[in-house]
Amino acid sequence: MNAFRAFILKEFRHILRDKRTLLVLFGMPIAQIILFGYAITTEIQNANIAVLDRSRDVRSLELTRTILASGYFTLNADVRSYDQIEEAFRKGRIKMALVIPPDFAAKLQRGEADLQVLTDATDPNMASTLVSYVNAIAARSGAQGKPPGIRIEPQMHYNHNQASVNMFVPGVITIVMLLVSAMLTSIAITREKELGNMEILLVSPLKPLVIILGKVIPYLLLSMVNVSTVITVGHLLFGVPMEGSWLVLAVACLLFVVCALSLGVVISTIARTQQVALMLSLMALMMPTILLSNFIFPISSMPFPLQLISNIIPAKYFIVIIKGVMLKGVGFEVLWKEAAVLAGMTLLFIGISVRKFRIRL
Amino acid sequence: MIRFDQVVKRYGNTTAVDRATFTVERGELFGLIGPDGAGKSSMMRMLVTLLLPDDGTITLDGHDVVADYRFVRRNVGYMPGTFSLYTDLTVEENLQFFANVFGTTIQENYHLIAEIYEQLAPFKDRRAGALSGGMKQKLALCCALIHRPLALILDEPTTGVDAVSRAEFWSMLRRLTTTGITIVVSTPYLEEAALCDRVGLINDGRLMQIDTIGGIVASYDHALWRIDADNTRTALQVLREHPAARAAYLYRSSVMMSTDQELDPEHLTHELLRSGVTGARVSRAQPDIEDRFMDLMLEHA
Amino acid sequence: MTPTATIVADRLTRRFGSFTAVNAISFEVRRGEIFGFLGANGAGKTTAIKMMSGLLMPTEGTAMVGGFDVSTEAEQVKRSIGYMSQRFSLYADLTVRENIRFYGGIYGLKKAVLNERAEHLIRDLGLDAEADRLVGELPLGMKQKLAFSTALVHDPAVVFLDEPTSGVDPITRRQFWEMITAAADRGTTILITTHYLDEAEYCHRISVMVDGTMAAYDTPSAVKSTLGVHTMDEVFLKLTRTSP
Numbered sequence: 001m002n003a004f005r006a007f008i009l010k011e012f013r014h015i016l017r018d019k020r021t022l023l024v025l026f027g028m029p030i031a032q033i034i035l036f037g038y039a040i041t042t043e044i045q046n047a048n049i050a051v052l053d054r055s056r057d058v059r060s061l062e063l064t065r066t067i068l069a070s071g072y073f074t075l076n077a078d079v080r081s082y083d084q085i086e087e088a089f090r091k092g093r094i095k096m097a098l099v100i101p102p103d104f105a106a107k108l109q110r111g112e113a114d115l116q117v118l119t120d121a122t123d124p125n126m127a128s129t130l131v132s133y134v135n136a137i138a139a140r141s142g143a144q145g146k147p148p149g150i151r152i153e154p155q156m157h158y159n160h161n162q163a164s165v166n167m168f169v170p171g172v173i174t175i176v177m178l179l180v181s182a183m184l185t186s187i188a189i190t191r192e193k194e195l196g197n198m199e200i201l202l203v204s205p206l207k208p209l210v211i212i213l214g215k216v217i218p219y220l221l222l223s224m225v226n227v228s229t230v231i232t233v234g235h236l237l238f239g240v241p242m243e244g245s246w247l248v249l250a251v252a253c254l255l256f257v258v259c260a261l262s263l264g265v266v267i268s269t270i271a272r273t274q275q276v277a278l279m280l281s282l283m284a285l286m287m288p289t290i291l292l293s294n295f296i297f298p299i300s301s302m303p304f305p306l307q308l309i310s311n312i313i314p315a316k317y318f319i320v321i322i323k324g325v326m327l328k329g330v331g332f333e334v335l336w337k338e339a340a341v342l343a344g345m346t347l348l349f350i351g352i353s354v355r356k357f358r359i360r361l
Numbered sequence: 362m363i364r365f366d367q368v369v370k371r372y373g374n375t376t377a378v379d380r381a382t383f384t385v386e387r388g389e390l391f392g393l394i395g396p397d398g399a400g401k402s403s404m405m406r407m408l409v410t411l412l413l414p415d416d417g418t419i420t421l422d423g424h425d426v427v428a429d430y431r432f433v434r435r436n437v438g439y440m441p442g443t444f445s446l447y448t449d450l451t452v453e454e455n456l457q458f459f460a461n462v463f464g465t466t467i468q469e470n471y472h473l474i475a476e477i478y479e480q481l482a483p484f485k486d487r488r489a490g491a492l493s494g495g496m497k498q499k500l501a502l503c504c505a506l507i508h509r510p511l512a513l514i515l516d517e518p519t520t521g522v523d524a525v526s527r528a529e530f531w532s533m534l535r536r537l538t539t540t541g542i543t544i545v546v547s548t549p550y551l552e553e554a555a556l557c558d559r560v561g562l563i564n565d566g567r568l569m570q571i572d573t574i575g576g577i578v579a580s581y582d583h584a585l586w587r588i589d590a591d592n593t594r595t596a597l598q599v600l601r602e603h604p605a606a607r608a609a610y611l612y613r614s615s616v617m618m619s620t621d622q623e624l625d626p627e628h629l630t631h632e633l634l635r636s637g638v639t640g641a642r643v644s645r646a647q648p649d650i651e652d653r654f655m656d657l658m659l660e661h662a
Numbered sequence: 663m664t665p666t667a668t669i670v671a672d673r674l675t676r677r678f679g680s681f682t683a684v685n686a687i688s689f690e691v692r693r694g695e696i697f698g699f700l701g702a703n704g705a706g707k708t709t710a711i712k713m714m715s716g717l718l719m720p721t722e723g724t725a726m727v728g729g730f731d732v733s734t735e736a737e738q739v740k741r742s743i744g745y746m747s748q749r750f751s752l753y754a755d756l757t758v759r760e761n762i763r764f765y766g767g768i769y770g771l772k773k774a775v776l777n778e779r780a781e782h783l784i785r786d787l788g789l790d791a792e793a794d795r796l797v798g799e800l801p802l803g804m805k806q807k808l809a810f811s812t813a814l815v816h817d818p819a820v821v822f823l824d825e826p827t828s829g830v831d832p833i834t835r836r837q838f839w840e841m842i843t844a845a846a847d848r849g850t851t852i853l854i855t856t857h858y859l860d861e862a863e864y865c866h867r868i869s870v871m872v873d874g875t876m877a878a879y880d881t882p883s884a885v886k887s888t889l890g891v892h893t894m895d896e897v898f899l900k901l902t903r904t905s906p
Contacts (some may be wrong), residue, residue: 006461010450017449198445200505203409203439204462205431359430361411387732398802398831494703521828523702524859524898549829550858564831594843613844613863651832658833 003206007214012189015218021145021184023103025222029230037188042060047130048076050097055104061162062139063138065116072133085118095120096130117130126253171232171295174315176230178289179261180223183281185264189215190277193268199361208357216261223257243329252325252335255342256318261315262349269356289315317341362387362512362543368417370403373555376402379416379566379578385512385545385559390538391546394554401547404563405516408545409439422511438505442516445497448490449521452481452500457509463508473540474503477533502533511541512660519548530555551650554643563652564598569657574650581648581656583607583619586626590616590633591640598639599636608659617646666693668819668851670716673723676709685874686723691820691867696842696852698823698862698882701871702902707855710871711822711879714853728819744813747824751809754798758789762795762812769816776815783811801836806902810841814850821845823854827861859894870901873904877901 015021015276043244051067053060067073073096077088099116108112117134119127189212201211226251231249234240242249271277291297292306293315299307310316317338324330324338333338363385370378378400378497385391393401406412408419409538410430418425424432442523456478477499484492489500498518501510505513515534515632519527531553536559546557554560554574561571590596597616600609609618626643633641669691684706701707714725716736725732728742752761762783766776784793797805801902805902806826813821814881825841826836827835835858843864846852854865862868863882870878870885878885878901886892889900 002625003462003464008492010447010454010458013449013450135570195445195446195447196441197445199406199409199411199441199443199460200439201462202411203434203437204459205435205464360413361406396802396831396834399831505859520823521703521857523705523857523902525702528895528899550833552860571766594840596689597840610833611840611864612836613860654831655833655836658831 004210007206007210008217011188011214011218015222024323025180025226026229027183029172029226029235030174033169033172033230033233037173046074047072047126048094048098049073049130050077050085050094051075052079052081052085052097052099054102055100057103057105059099059105059108063104064098067098067134067137070137071131072130089118089120092301095118095126096134098134102267103269147299155164164183169230169238170319170326173227173230173291174232174254174256174293174295174318175286175289177257178263178285178315179225180226181219181257181260182264182267182285183278185216185261186267186271186277186281187274188219188266188273189265191275194273197292202359202361208359212265212353212357216265217269219264220257223260224253227253227257240326244328245323245331248331249322249325252318252321252339255339255346256314256321259314259315259318259342259346259349262346262353265353266349266356269353269358293319295319312347314342335338362389362422363545364418364420365404365408366418366630368404368407368419369415370407370412371401371415372433376419378407378414378568381561381568381630382417383561383571385543387543388538388624390534390544390556390558392554392557392560393407393545393549393563394549394560395547396549397652399563401563402516405439405514405547408433409437409514410434432500435508436511436544438513439508439509439614440501440505440513440518442520442647446489446501451486451488453485454494455500456503457570458591459504459636460507462520463510467507470509473509473617474506476536477506478503484561488631498522498530500524501636502530504615506537506542510542510550512545513537515544515546517547517555519550523570527553539644551654554650566659568651577650577653580651582623583646583648584623584651585646585648586618586620586624586629587612587644587646588616588629588633589614589642590638592638596633596638596641599638603632608655617652619652629633667691667726668695669697669727670706670852671710671714671723671725671727674710674713674720674725675722676706677721678720682874684713687871687874687876688723689869689876689879691851691853693819693850693851694846696846696854696865696869698868699853699871700859700862700898705871705902706874707836708812708824711853711855713825714724714739714820715743715752715822742801742819744821745824746809746813746821746826748806748826748828751805752797752812755796758784758800758808761795761808761817764818765812766815773815778833779815781813787811792817792849803830803837804893806830806834806838810838812878814845818850819857820851820853823852823856825857827856827858837859855868861897872902873903 015025052062053064060182063179068075077084077093079085079088079097088097096234097118099118101107101116104113115134115138117131118320119130192201235242267277267280271280293301294308294312295315299310299316320338321335324335365381365383368378368381369376382405393404395401403412407414408421408426410426410433412513414462420426421433421436425440428431447458450458454576456467481496481499481503484496491659492500505536519530522530534546537558538544554577559571559573560577562569562577570580572580588596588600593611593614593616597611600606600616600618603618605620605622607619609616629643630641667690669882671687671689673686673688674684675682675686687710699707709718713720713732714727715738716732718880720733727739730738730742732739746875753764756764759780762780763776766779784790789808792800794904800808812827818904827838830838842852842854845898856862865882867881868885869876878897882894885897889897891900893898
């Protein structure tokens, strides 16, 4: 037990004395959340659109004006036909086109007016956001039947802001936990190999499990500290709601951290040098996680093979859980499936690392 | 204390260690000497249980290093060739860590390292990375000794270290053997054989000879000649072609030639002159361990 | 300055903050001379070599290498030197021929010249059969010899050899020294560092650095007789033990 304590103490010293690791550990998460936060809020403004108004009545002109007055859209093409819309898309002049059918005012009166919204799906994220804006504006002007006014704008702004924050805070938490847990642990273990110190540790009476745990526990604690920071910042600075139980959230985070740590250990059993560990973490963990976890790019709009692959990305399940807890306020009674998948993956990784962690060279 | 019996280690098609057999007595300072890639590290790593032999057996104090690896791990102090301590921990923290890892304390075995550690004590709060090469070595030695091992296994501790620090290190090892600890050291420097009780000369995975330095040098059974001339390199070319020559090498500013028969120095001088080598002086030379090593290499080639 | 001197250092000094790594050393190395650059780890050898190869600016003093000033003509200095060390040598994943051509190429040798020299070098080393094998597959001794020849491929005035014989067997080591003396006889100036003190005796002259200064600078036998000792080991111990 004494040896174990000594090991953990040593590990903390390594971390606390390495300024660069500390910066990655605590600076990156904050920087990331703030960057993402403000980048996303400013990104979609003045999106170029075209309006094909085939009705040209009071209502349709009103709607067009309202949409343009929202501040999110700028009219950038004068179109008379679908062909012209097509051309404007091709030339990249517009991100979205709005088609108002003939007799719009009359249909609206009957409650059966429909709007066609065409978007540039090469940027699915932006496309879906734009559609949701239009939906919101149209719903207001249609449902309430009175002239849409200034009242819409502040509400939309608020909603919009929150929608993207709700998207990215769980994502950032996930990335941060992977980064700290998997990457830093795998690097910390391979560093011992590279220095030749692993040879001594192996030759010592320390059991492999003690070596692994000694390396992992400090990072487990630090990751949990980090997660708390990111969630606090997201909650206070960006107003991410917390509808569910803090305890459920903590348990879910702990589960994911352990999962990521065991992945880190698996990487370190494969990699012989810190450089390889870093590359593996970045290529095999970070990239797929960012791309395939529903964090930035919606999985539903991906080709089928990628959708299949996304099923083996632990982060995908964690994002479902964290969104469920924070935004919807549900608990494990709803999220047990995702939690079970994560727990299963964790067990698998631990199994692999214990098997692969060699007691010899 | 340590016994190698017909030990073989292969990596793919190359045989790194080829039927190595030797014993090291309790309290002995034993050297494994040979160039890089000769198989020294593989032998040591098998001894400390980090590698499995493909054939043969190794025992430490009667315990098989494969079957009873836990015993071996508790009872050896090992310094790998690349060992660099934890550079971001202080001298004292490093020592403390290794003591704890082996389930002991600095106080318990301080007497073992006292002599060496006293030189380090003034720097005990300094990070290991900021120590000089010689000091780092001393600290590494303390860390390997702190759990009172039966045997100390040091893989090339003096490689790349300057002559002064090397001499100091060897005298520390010599004093340690008086406590009864068994020490196995590997080194690429042949002249360090003189500092060991016995050595094994290794090349290309084969233990070519095991003996004291005196025994090794005495087993050189050729005549060795030193030839100085005005133009050493011409002399070397000529002597290589000489019918009596087993081998001829440039050595320092002279040529060293070994022969199987006695030579008349004066006769050789004349022969050289006839071949255009002027100012030749031929004298009998005393072989050293390097001569024997080269001889063994030729025999085993 | 001696007309045949390839290296002339005059009160060459380098400080790092308050620490003086090299303290006003002055020496000359003649054309075709084998000059041993000895000293304990941290005595300032590496710093001095870095200054002489144009990698590090002297704080004070000057050094001329191959007729060029290391402070103001670093580029020309770099063209006139070759460098080989045990740590840095050849690319293990390139073949023998590719390595030679690469190093010749970075010194701007013309293709025809380079091809001819590469083939010549391969023949000299007896590597005809191995010319298209990866360098990583060669035995260590062969690699060292190849690295040395490659450092000479652009015909430099000076070659810096940093512990070139570390860890090789004694036969290879002696063959290596044969190559070094042959190069020196052809007029290449050799500056070599080594931890094998007996190798100092192969050198025409040696210097022993202690704490940034030159504690000895003469032929090996003169250094020994001045200090009244018989072996290089004793020279080394006597000179460096005096410092704490």
